[in-house]
Amino acid sequence: MAFEWFMIVMGWLSLGAFLAVATYKITRVTAQPLNVRWEVYPVPHESKARREYGGSYMEEVDWAAKATHPSRLPGLLEIAKEVVYLKRVREFNQYGLWGISLAMHWGLYLGLATIGLAVIETLLGVTFGLTPLVAGVAFTLGAVGSLAIIAKRLTNAELGLYTVPADLFNLGWVAALFILGIIGGLMDTTFAGYRAYVASVLTFKPVPVPPIVLIHFLVLELFFIYMPFTKIIHYIGKYFTFEQTLWDDAFKTKGSAADNKVLQQLGYPVTWNAPHIVPGKTWLEQAQATGLEEGAQK
Amino acid sequence: MTKRLTQFKEMASLSNEPIAQITADDLPPIPGIAQPAIPAPRPRWLDTYDFSLDGFSDFEIPAPKTDEEKKRIVEGFFRGLEKLFDPENNWTFVKAFRLSMDYCVRCQTCSEACHTYVGSGHQEIYRPTFRSEILRRIYQRYYTTSGKLLPAFYGADIEVNFKTVWRLLELSYRCNLCRRCVMMCPVGVDNALIAREIRKLFSQELGIAPVELLKKGTRQQLQVGSSTGMRPNAMKSLVSDMEDQIEEKIGRRIEIPVDKKGADILLIHNAGEFLSWPENPAAFAILFDAAGINWTLSSEMLGYDGVNYGVWFDDVELARVALRHLQIARDLGVKKVVVGECGHAHKAMMVIADRVFPGDLCISEMPRESCLPLLYQIAASGRVKFDPSRNNFPITLHDSCNVVRLMGIVKPQREIIKMICAQPLREMTPHGVWNYCCGGGSGFAIMNSLNFGDWRKNVSSRMKVQQIMAVFADVLDPSINKYVIAACSNCKGTIRDAQGHYGLWDQYHIHYGGLVDLMVNAMADLPKPYLEWPEA
Numbered sequence: 001m002a003f004e005w006f007m008i009v010m011g012w013l014s015l016g017a018f019l020a021v022a023t024y025k026i027t028r029v030t031a032q033p034l035n036v037r038w039e040v041y042p043v044p045h046e047s048k049a050r051r052e053y054g055g056s057y058m059e060e061v062d063w064a065a066k067a068t069h070p071s072r073l074p075g076l077l078e079i080a081k082e083v084v085y086l087k088r089v090r091e092f093n094q095y096g097l098w099g100i101s102l103a104m105h106w107g108l109y110l111g112l113a114t115i116g117l118a119v120i121e122t123l124l125g126v127t128f129g130l131t132p133l134v135a136g137v138a139f140t141l142g143a144v145g146s147l148a149i150i151a152k153r154l155t156n157a158e159l160g161l162y163t164v165p166a167d168l169f170n171l172g173w174v175a176a177l178f179i180l181g182i183i184g185g186l187m188d189t190t191f192a193g194y195r196a197y198v199a200s201v202l203t204f205k206p207v208p209v210p211p212i213v214l215i216h217f218l219v220l221e222l223f224f225i226y227m228p229f230t231k232i233i234h235y236i237g238k239y240f241t242f243e244q245t246l247w248d249d250a251f252k253t254k255g256s257a258a259d260n261k262v263l264q265q266l267g268y269p270v271t272w273n274a275p276h277i278v279p280g281k282t283w284l285e286q287a288q289a290t291g292l293e294e295g296a297q298k
Numbered sequence: 299m300t301k302r303l304t305q306f307k308e309m310a311s312l313s314n315e316p317i318a319q320i321t322a323d324d325l326p327p328i329p330g331i332a333q334p335a336i337p338a339p340r341p342r343w344l345d346t347y348d349f350s351l352d353g354f355s356d357f358e359i360p361a362p363k364t365d366e367e368k369k370r371i372v373e374g375f376f377r378g379l380e381k382l383f384d385p386e387n388n389w390t391f392v393k394a395f396r397l398s399m400d401y402c403v404r405c406q407t408c409s410e411a412c413h414t415y416v417g418s419g420h421q422e423i424y425r426p427t428f429r430s431e432i433l434r435r436i437y438q439r440y441y442t443t444s445g446k447l448l449p450a451f452y453g454a455d456i457e458v459n460f461k462t463v464w465r466l467l468e469l470s471y472r473c474n475l476c477r478r479c480v481m482m483c484p485v486g487v488d489n490a491l492i493a494r495e496i497r498k499l500f501s502q503e504l505g506i507a508p509v510e511l512l513k514k515g516t517r518q519q520l521q522v523g524s525s526t527g528m529r530p531n532a533m534k535s536l537v538s539d540m541e542d543q544i545e546e547k548i549g550r551r552i553e554i555p556v557d558k559k560g561a562d563i564l565l566i567h568n569a570g571e572f573l574s575w576p577e578n579p580a581a582f583a584i585l586f587d588a589a590g591i592n593w594t595l596s597s598e599m600l601g602y603d604g605v606n607y608g609v610w611f612d613d614v615e616l617a618r619v620a621l622r623h624l625q626i627a628r629d630l631g632v633k634k635v636v637v638g639e640c641g642h643a644h645k646a647m648m649v650i651a652d653r654v655f656p657g658d659l660c661i662s663e664m665p666r667e668s669c670l671p672l673l674y675q676i677a678a679s680g681r682v683k684f685d686p687s688r689n690n691f692p693i694t695l696h697d698s699c700n701v702v703r704l705m706g707i708v709k710p711q712r713e714i715i716k717m718i719c720a721q722p723l724r725e726m727t728p729h730g731v732w733n734y735c736c737g738g739g740s741g742f743a744i745m746n747s748l749n750f751g752d753w754r755k756n757v758s759s760r761m762k763v764q765q766i767m768a769v770f771a772d773v774l775d776p777s778i779n780k781y782v783i784a785a786c787s788n789c790k791g792t793i794r795d796a797q798g799h800y801g802l803w804d805q806y807h808i809h810y811g812g813l814v815d816l817m818v819n820a821m822a823d824l825p826k827p828y829l830e831w832p833e834a
Contacts, residue, residue: 056706
C-alpha cells in the first residue's frame, strides 16, 4: 500500500512541479524588458486582404494618425495551427519530419486527453467507454512518431549533426511512455486499472492497480517533472516568439505604458567596453553622446 | 544535399586552413551565365589576416600573433556573451534573443529558406542554424550547470579558443539578416537575430566590426555627418549641382528646398544616392515639385544621410544615429519624416527607433513614413500626368527585405508600376514578403575589404541573379533593354556589382534603378526620357 500512496503523491507532485516550473519560465520571459520592434510580415492580425500578401498599416500615408486596435485572436489561431497540424513543418517539410512529428504530437495530445477523460469519468462517476480507443490511438501514434523521429535523426547525417544525446534521451523517454502505455493497454484492455489509478489520485484513496499501469504513470510523472527543464516546453516559448516579437507591430504613443517602459529602460547602465562606448553612462546618455566630445572615447 | 558536413568541433581547429571551401564547381549554376572563377586570397593577405572560416574575410585586422592578444579577444568574447543575456546591457533584444537561444528544436525546417545556404550549394556552415548552434553550445558549456556537468550529453563540447571566436565573428557576417528563415520556423526562432547579436557582442565589447560599418560607417556619420564622408557643405554643393542637372534634363529649374522650417515633410535619403545615383534624389525633387508637395531636405549633419548601420551590428550606435535623425526633424518643425529609397533606413527610423526613444520622439508625435505610400498617393491623385508608354520595356521588381518582409510595405510599389509602365510587372519567384535578399543586406553591399566582395557576388547574390535571369528568360535578347526596380540604395549597389560581375548589361542589357526614377521617366510633360541606359 505504501507504493500506492507514493504514486498518489507523485501524481500531485508531478502536476505541481510542472506548473511551478512552467510558471517560473513564463514569468522569466514576461519579466524581460520591452523588446524593440522586430516584426516579420505577414502578421496575422492585419486585415484579411493585407494578411494574404503580407501587407501592413505602414502601406498607408499618415498611418500614425490612424488608431489601430488589432485583435489578438488571429495570432492565437495562427499559433493553434502550429499546435494542431504543425503548419510550418508541413509547408516546409525539408527532412520528411512532418508526418512523424505530427504523429508524436497527437500522441501527446491524445495521451493528455486520455487522462482528462479519466478525470472527468471519476468526477462524474460515469464511464464513457472511450478510454481504450483514445488511449490506443494516442499510444500507437506517439510510439510510432517518436521512434520514427529517433530513427530519422540517427540515419540522416544532416539532422544527426544537430542531434545531441540529450535529444535522443528525451525522444526515447517519450517513446518509452507510449510503449509502456501500449503494454499496459494490452494487459488492462478495459483500462479499468488506468481509471482506478486516476481516481485514486483524485480521491486520495489508494487502490490496487496493475503494476504495468503504475510503471507507465511513474514514467509519465517523472517526465512531467523533467519536461519544463528542457526545450520540449517549446510550446510555451512559441507564444512569446510569435505574439510578442514576430507579430508585435504596435507603434508607441507618447505617455503610453510602453513609452514609460522605454523611458525607464533608457536609464539602465551600459557597461559594454568597446572604445566607442562612453564609460559610466546610461543608455540615454550613450545615445546623446556621439563620441565627438574630447576624451569621450577611450 | 550538403557538400560536406562541417562538424561543429572544426570551429576550434587551430589550423589556418578554412574549415569550408567554396569552389565555383559547387555553386548552383545560373542559366545563361558562365560562372566566373573565384580568385584565391592574395598570398600576402594569408600571412596577415585570418581566412580560416571559408577563405573569405572583410576584416582587415591583422590576426593576433601573441597568446596574450588572443586571450584578450577570447576573454572579451565571454564578457560580451554574458552581457547579451543581461537585461540592462541588452534590453533592446534580450527577450527575443533568449527565446531564440532556448527553444530551437533543431528540426532544420528553416534551412532552405536561406539564399546563402542554397546559393552556396548547401555549404553546412551557412545553414541558418549552424552559427546559432555553436553559440548555444558554447553558452551551455560555460554558463549552464547541465552543460558543465554533462558536456557531451548536451553537445556542449565545443572548445573556445581564439580560432573558435574569430570564426564565429566571420560567420556572423555570412548572414544577410534578411530573416526569411524565421518565416519557416514552427517555433518562431530567429537565427538572423542570433547572428546580429553575435555581431553586437564583438562591436560593443571589443570594438571589432567591419571597417565599413563602424569606423567608416557610424563613427564617420556621427563625426562628419555621413558615412560617405560627405560634410554639410558638400551636400549643399551637390544639391546645387543637382538643380543644374535637373534643369538640363527637364528644361526648367527647380529649387530644391533645404532646411526649410515648418515644411510638411523632411525627406531623408541614403547619402550614397547623392554620390552614386544622383538621378534618384533629383527624381524625388522633380516629382515632389510637380505634385506641389511642401517638403525639404536637411543639411544638418546626419540630416542628409538616413542610413543607420547600427541596425546591423551595434545598438549604441543605432540609438545615437536614430536620435540625431529625430532631433533634426523636430528642430525643423516638419510634420513628418519621409524616408527615401533606402530599406534599412526605413526599418531603423520607423520600426526599431519607435521603441528606442520616448515622449516627443514617439512615432505618434514625430511620424516617420516610407516614401512608397506617398509616391503611390501622388500617382493615384492625378496631380502628375504619367504616360506609361515611356516605360515600354520589360521590368521586374526586387523587393527590399527591410521594406517588404520586415515592414509589410508590399502593395504601393506594385500599384505605382501598374500606373506608370506599359508592360505588366514580371514578378520574380519568389517575391513580396517571400523574396530573396539581393545578397547585400546588413551591410554586405558596402563591405569590400579584402576578398569579401568576391564572396558576396558569388554566394550571397547568386539566388537574386538567378531570379533576375529567370524572370527575363524570354526577353534576354540584348536588343531589348530590361529594368530591375530596386527601391533601396544598398540593393541597388549590390545589383550593380552583380551586373558587372555576371555581365548582365553587356550580355543581356539588364539594368537596374530606383522606382521614382521610373516614375519621372513616365511623366508626360517632360521633354525627353529621364532614364539613361548604360553605354552599349
